[in-house]
Amino acid sequence: MDTILEVKDLVIHYETDDGRVYALNGLDLDLREGETLGLVGETGAGKTTLARGIMGLVPDPPGRIKGGEILYRGTDLLRCSNAEMRHVRGKKIAMIFQDPMTSLNPVTNVGVQIAEAISNHEHLSHRDALVKAREMLEQVGIPAGRAEEYPHQFSGGMKQRVVIAIALACNPDILIADEPTTALDVTIQAQVLDMLRELREKYSMSMLLITHDLGVVAQTCDRVAVIYGGEIVESADVFSLFERHLHPYTQGLLNSIPKLNEDVDRLQPIEGMMPDPTHLPEGCKFCTRCSYATERCRTSHPVMREVASGHSVRCFRYEQEERHEDR
Amino acid sequence: MAKYVLKRLLLLIPVLIGVTFFVFTILAVAPYDPVTVILGDGATEEAIEGMREELGLNDPLLVRYVNYIWDLLHGDFGKSYKTRLPVADQILRRFPNTILLATCSMVIAIVLGIPLGILSAKKQYSLLDNVATVGGLVSVSMPNFWLGLLLVILFALKLRWLPSQGMGEDPVAILKSLILPSITLGTGIMASIMRMTRSSVLETMRQDYIGTARAKGISEGRVTVRHMLKNALIPIITISALQFGNLLGGSMLTETVFSWPGVGRYMLDAIKTKDTPAIMGSVILMSVSFSIMNLLADILYAFVDPRIKSQYRSARRKKSFKGEGAAS
């Protein structure tokens, strides 16, 4: 499979009054044509920053892109002009934001909000765009007759469907979904995920699905990348990862999934806290919480190492590990 | 919606009763006799007493007030003590001039204030923003008549470009004579509209839906107008309507500085001569225009924000729903 989007060594910082927030620190990621890649990590790991970085929507100030490349079909988006990026946004790469309750404009009806994306990219008249917007609503399971209604007349799950309709309106190559179901009721979550999966197939898009829920990953994704402290610490296809989770952080994440027979509302978080993003540890960013941490982990920074075909991990413990060649 | 408007209009009645009673009482108890003003210093004792009787000034306060309201209800605003001309006529003749001046001032204030506010917000802490902030503070705190005098000195007396007094006869002359007083009145209002626009846009700029809008790839101009400004409008409407309501009541000082034949100047003259019917008429006009503008703002809210519209609509439904709840 060809790579459609490749992020290389991306560094993004926020310059705030409390100091410099090291949100992304040399992040590498590749998304292949037609796949769904899950990006998993705790709150504050830098997931949204990555998504905004790809869209060219990092708020500046305080955000600063310090370096790296974001290659979309070989073109570096970081070198694109604002006008060029406007042809990418919505048309080539679309994004769904985290909270459906706040991601729709409250004073414009949903039909117009969808049509706006369409008339912008497809040079249709406002009227034709509105017709297409109604079709998009049907696509996401909302009767076209509700196009003239306003966001406050929809439930959370319905709002997220509208947001999805906006994102898919121009048939993008890549869909970035930033925790699309986190803010929704559990029952609605499954519906929205199912719909995303179906539509991804139907529109033959590639999808970057951001989540902190490994359960979602297992159901939806082909590959997974685990992000911690603004860098990828483990990446593999879904089966390998669930079978052999190597990085101590990934192990912690998997152990924190509630068992079916336990009645817990919230995930058991991994022990310890995310390090202060303005003062990340010098060596391995996970060393403050890792039970295997050694002196070396605290002083030097491990690199990504491929330990099996397509399975890489950033941890000193697997340095000696022989690469399992495909037999 | 129509019901809501009607209700609000009915609410005007108690407001007007309150305002008129308040002002009427103050004028009645003030240690100042209108009759001496009317007749001059040399009047005889009998003439004064006759005049008092004629004007009904010897009746108790409450009787006089009720009489006044009774006349009002019959469309009679009384006659000016000083000129003996009907107050309603006099005010209605001047009101169009005040409307004209108020409208011009508001147009200046809105046309400059909103774009400047947006620019300040989008370039927060830039040179432009700082200049606008300082300029805004200066304009808001500067007394109107003082700015008016400065403008008169510069443009009328020194440069002789524009008239300083009165209102011209033909359209061109009227337009020319409108310029200085409109700027005088519009500057402070422009500054407050600008500040309000700036803070309101700064607020909406941070909202998630702005991200959604940008992610569609639409132009920054469209994001600004269709998404930021449209959501920032409510407080801008509020402040504009209040200011316009104020202006419609007449601006005493500015109209006087420029000898503008409007209701503000009429009111100031009336106050100077303690001309009770004329003052009362002006006060009523002030409170009515202020209240109507308030109501207009409330109606406009419904047009810019569908959530407010549905509130107006559902007000009745909610009430009946509550009733059912209590019954069960």
Ligand SMILES: Nc1ncnc2c1ncn2[C@@H]1O[C@H](COP(=O)(O)OP(=O)(O)O)[C@@H](O)[C@H]1O
């Ligand atoms: N606008 C911002 N200003 C300052 N810091 C920010 C901003 N946005 C995000 N951050 C910081 O950057 C880090 C990464 O945040 P984010 O990308 O939102 O993580 P995630 O989406 O994984 O929860 C966090 O420490 C967060 O506090």
Ligand code: SF4
């Ligand atoms: S490098 Fe060290 S501290 Fe980091 S995850 Fe591996 S063992 Fe833990």
Ligand SMILES: [Mg+2]
């Ligand atoms: Mg996030």
